[in-house]
Amino acid sequence: MKETSEASTFSCGRGEARGPHMETIVGTDVTVNSRTYRWPDRPLVVVCIDGSEPDYFTRAMAAGAMPYLSRALPAGTNRLADSVVPSFTNPNNLSIVTGVPPAVHGICGNYFYDRDAGAEVMMNDPKYLRTGTILAAFARAGAGVAVVTAKDKLRRLLGHELSGVCFSSEKADQTTTAEHGIADGLGLVGRPLPSVYSADLSEFVFAAGVRLMQNRPLDVMYLSTTDYVQHKHAPGTPAANAFYRMMDGYLAQLDALGCIIALTADHGMNAKTDAAGLPQVVYLQDVLDAWLGAGRARVILPITDPYVVHHGALGSFATIYLPAETPAEDAIERLTRLPGMEAVLDRKEACRRFELPEDRVGDVIVVTERHTVVGTSAARHDLSGLDAPLRSHGGLSEQHVPVVLNRRTRREPGARVRNFDAFDLALNRVA
Numbered sequence: 001m002k003e004t005s006e007a008s009t010f011s012c013g014r015g016e017a018r019g020p021h022m023e024t025i026v027g028t029d030v031t032v033n034s035r036t037y038r039w040p041d042r043p044l045v046v047v048c049i050d051g052s053e054p055d056y057f058t059r060a061m062a063a064g065a066m067p068y069l070s071r072a073l074p075a076g077t078n079r080l081a082d083s084v085v086p087s088f089t090n091p092n093n094l095s096i097v098t099g100v101p102p103a104v105h106g107i108c109g110n111y112f113y114d115r116d117a118g119a120e121v122m123m124n125d126p127k128y129l130r131t132g133t134i135l136a137a138f139a140r141a142g143a144g145v146a147v148v149t150a151k152d153k154l155r156r157l158l159g160h161e162l163s164g165v166c167f168s169s170e171k172a173d174q175t176t177t178a179e180h181g182i183a184d185g186l187g188l189v190g191r192p193l194p195s196v197y198s199a200d201l202s203e204f205v206f207a208a209g210v211r212l213m214q215n216r217p218l219d220v221m222y223l224s225t226t227d228y229v230q231h232k233h234a235p236g237t238p239a240a241n242a243f244y245r246m247m248d249g250y251l252a253q254l255d256a257l258g259c260i261i262a263l264t265a266d267h268g269m270n271a272k273t274d275a276a277g278l279p280q281v282v283y284l285q286d287v288l289d290a291w292l293g294a295g296r297a298r299v300i301l302p303i304t305d306p307y308v309v310h311h312g313a314l315g316s317f318a319t320i321y322l323p324a325e326t327p328a329e330d331a332i333e334r335l336t337r338l339p340g341m342e343a344v345l346d347r348k349e350a351c352r353r354f355e356l357p358e359d360r361v362g363d364v365i366v367v368t369e370r371h372t373v374v375g376t377s378a379a380r381h382d383l384s385g386l387d388a389p390l391r392s393h394g395g396l397s398e399q400h401v402p403v404v405l406n407r408r409t410r411r412e413p414g415a416r417v418r419n420f421d422a423f424d425l426a427l428n429r430v431a
């Protein structure tokens with residue numbers, strides 16, 4: 001699996017020798033989910049910036065809020081990529097760390113209807129994950145690996161079978177060596193525990209990343225933030241630019257530590273409001289109840305997660321389980337006529353087009369256009385926590401995300417770049 005040599009290949013600018021007896025571990029390539037990744041010759045940091053519509057970078061740099069990135073980009077990579085649809089957090093984070101779409105790794109939402117269990121459940125449990133991760137594979141091959149995520153909901157999926165550090169900002173005060181690979185996450189960072197609804201929750205991720213990179217011999221690090229800021233603030237606004245300025249400061253520190261940095265996003269973000277600034281919502285369960293009878297169809301919103309205050313569980317993607325006697329084509333024909341629909345597809349077509357697992361998707365999939373979201377029943381969505389006009393994601397209109405590296409990468413002519421190519425670009429295609 002790996003060789004040892006006298007050469008200090010993995011000092012990575014930090015002057016640290018690795019492994020017992022001061023020898024250096026030189027790993028070989030690692031193959032995960034049919035893709036082969038070269039062993040990093042310097043520490044790699046992949047960052048998933050939650051909800052980072054490409055305009056956030058563009059506007060922040062234009063405003064002078066990202067001096068490091070503005071300096072680094074001429075010798076780096078700045079491309080547009082496609083995220084996974086549904087453009088939600090869990091499917092995309094898992095695609096990035098596995099290098100494959102949800103049809104392969106199995107995580108197709110934050111929330112889904114588990115047919116076997118006959119229950120609607122959060123998709124946070126690694127039992128739903130059908131493949132290994134790039135992170136776990138590198139750790140298994142001897143690499144130093146660390147993961148820091150803002151929200152704890154992603155921690156067990158990202159840390160599946162990972163021997164290394166893996167903890168969340170949200171629960172940094174509860175880390176143990178046995179469970180998280182670090183005894184005192186809060187002490188490491190030296191900042192107070194942030195609120196789950198705050199920009200601080202993401203800043204804590206970056207601060208932890210820098211500390212870990214300073215203190216440990218790491219080869220691969222994955223950082224995942226939260227989209228609290230992006231849900232509330234449009235690109236170019238003062239609060240958005242302040243968030244990207246904060247991030248830029250930490251990226252500069254990671255660069256100074258010798259890291260290759262690859263930034264991408266799980267999805268973009270758009271205003272989901274009408275001309276009056278009110279949420280533009282189609283309540284699908286109400287519509288289907290009126291057509292088919294109360295509770296006959298089941299509408300699943302895969303955006304649903306334990307933290308819904310800032311979006312009210314409203315997104316641009318839904319999947320519908322129909323009663324046995326209702327043909328999908330009849331429902332599709334009627335749903336297509338609703339306002340704000342971008343694509344209404346049957347299971348087979350949707351899973352083919354979006355690379356989703358057929359056994360975890362309903363009979364019909366609904367994707368709404370840029371400024372419209374879908375809900376279940378009006379009575380089931382608490383919008384009282386929305387203190388800013390609704391911004392959300394989930395559809396094709398939030399599929400464009402940036403892929404930014406502080407190194408130039410070779411371009412494959414005509415090839416579509418995905419956010420889940422981030423590890424491949426950073427490890428295999430640096431020019």
Ligand SMILES: [Zn+2]
Pocket residue numbers: 050051088089090227266267
């Ligand atoms: Zn997200």
